[in-house]
Every structure is written in structure tokens, then in C-alpha cells.
Amino acid sequence: MDTFIEEEFVEKDFTTVEFREAEFTNCVFFRCRFRGCHLEEISTVRCQFIDCDFTGAHLNASSHNGSSFTNCLFSAANLFVAVFRECKMTGTDFAEASLDGVTIDGGDWSYTNLRYANLAKQKLQGIKLAEADLTEANLEKTDLRNADLTRCRLSKAKLNGADLRGANLEGVDFKSMVVKGARMDMSQAVSFLRSYGAKVE
Incomplete structure (x- = not known):
């Protein structure tokens, strides 16, 4: 060795x-x-x-x-x-x-x-992924709690069942993601709804 x-x-x-x-x-x-x-x-x-x-x-x-x-x-x-x-x-x-x-x-x-990367079921709590390119990446059931996803590119990324609570999603295009079953905190849910034109009061 x-x-x-x-x-x-x-x-x-x-x-x-x-x-x-x-x-x-x-x-x-x-x-x-x-x-x-x-x-x-x-x-x-x-x-x-x-x-x-x-x-x-x-x-x-x-x-x-x-x-x-x-x-x-x-x-x-x-x-x-x-x-x-x-x-x-x-x-x-x-x-x-x-x-x-x-x-x-x-x-x-x-x-x-990390385009097309398979990161399904990964434990990525607290990781910094600011401005990373995760286009079409597989993030199904991935733990992204408290991760920094600022301006991260997530077009067509699979986030089914992912845990996004506490993650920084500033600048993320919610419309481009597949988020069925993803877990979000209240502020993220509000941002998600507003991205689709909803008025949250």
C-alpha cells in the first residue's frame, strides 16, 4: 500500500x-x-x-x-x-x-x-448545493432537510417523497420540479403556491 x-x-x-x-x-x-x-x-x-x-x-x-x-x-x-x-x-x-x-x-x-445524477434516498441534510445543476436528477425520497438549494437548477428533477423541510429554496423554479409527496415546511408551501399564482393570506 x-x-x-x-x-x-x-x-x-x-x-x-x-x-x-x-x-x-x-x-x-x-x-x-x-x-x-x-x-x-x-x-x-x-x-x-x-x-x-x-x-x-x-x-x-x-x-x-x-x-x-x-x-x-x-x-x-x-x-x-x-x-x-x-x-x-x-x-x-x-x-x-x-x-x-x-x-x-x-x-x-x-x-x-450533477445533471441526471442518481441521488435517490441519499441523506443530504445540511449540504450546500447552491447554484448546482441537478437537472433531471433523481432525488426521490432524498433527505434534504436544511440543505442550501439557493438558485439550484432542478428542472424535471424527481423529488417525489423527498424531505425539503428547512431547506433554502430561494430562487428555485418550483414549476419545473416533480414534487409529488415531497415534505415541505409552511414557508416553502406558501412559496410553492405563490409560484402558481395563488394568493396566500
Whole structure:
């Protein structure tokens, strides 16, 4: 098992390198390439990945604690049963990534591209998803209590049975969402009704 502690990598190409089960602690990666890289079961702790490319990478069963992946690309990456605890993911693109079984415990996922993502039944209480793109995402029965969904794009997103109580829905287009069976608090319900022209007194 490879172990990396407080190392810094700038514009490195790791495409042909295998890091299976490797452990990274307090490392910094700037504009590095991990395209198609085997990163199964790796562990990152308080690492920073900035503008890195994980296109097609294999991150199955990987674990990330307090790490940040800012403006990274995970296009078509495999994140099956990966775990992200209190991670900063702002501006990162997950287009066509496999997120089945992923665990997201807190953190900042603002400005991320999660179009078509399957996040059904996830526990996302308190997560920051401000201005994230969740177009046509599956959020059925997802716990979004107290989440920050400010100006989040939720066009055709499935929110059937989701729990939205306490979530910040400022700037969200209620008309574009499928909310049958979703749980809302009173202020959200009022905003929802007003978006359809109802007069609430």
C-alpha cells in the first residue's frame, strides 16, 4: 500500500499509474490528470485537488475525508460506493459519472454539475448545493432537510417523497420540479403556491 503525506504535485499526468488502496494525507494536486486511472479504494484526508481531470477514472469504494475537489472533472468516472465526508466539491463536473451507492456526508457541493445524477434516498441534510445543476436528477425520497438549494437548477428533477423541510429554496423554479409527496415546511408551501399564482393570506 502506497502512502503519500504532505506531497505536492503540479500538472502531473498519472494516466498510466495505479494507486489502488493508496493513502493520501494533506497532499496538493494542481492541474493533474488521472484520466482512466485506477484509484479503487484509495483514501484521501484533507487533500486538495484543484482543476484536476478524473475523466473515466475508477474510484470505486474510495474514501475522502475533509478533502477538496474544486473545478475538477469526473466525466464518466466510476464512483460506486465512494464516500465523501465534509468535502468541498465546488465547481466540479460529474457529467455521466456513476454515483450509485455513493455516500455524501455534509460538505460544499455548490456550483457542481450533477445533471441526471442518481441521488435517490441519499441523506443530504445540511449540504450546500447552491447554484448546482441537478437537472433531471433523481432525488426521490432524498433527505434534504436544511440543505442550501439557493438558485439550484432542478428542472424535471424527481423529488417525489423527498424531505425539503428547512431547506433554502430561494430562487428555485418550483414549476419545473416533480414534487409529488415531497415534505415541505409552511414557508416553502406558501412559496410553492405563490409560484402558481395563488394568493396566500
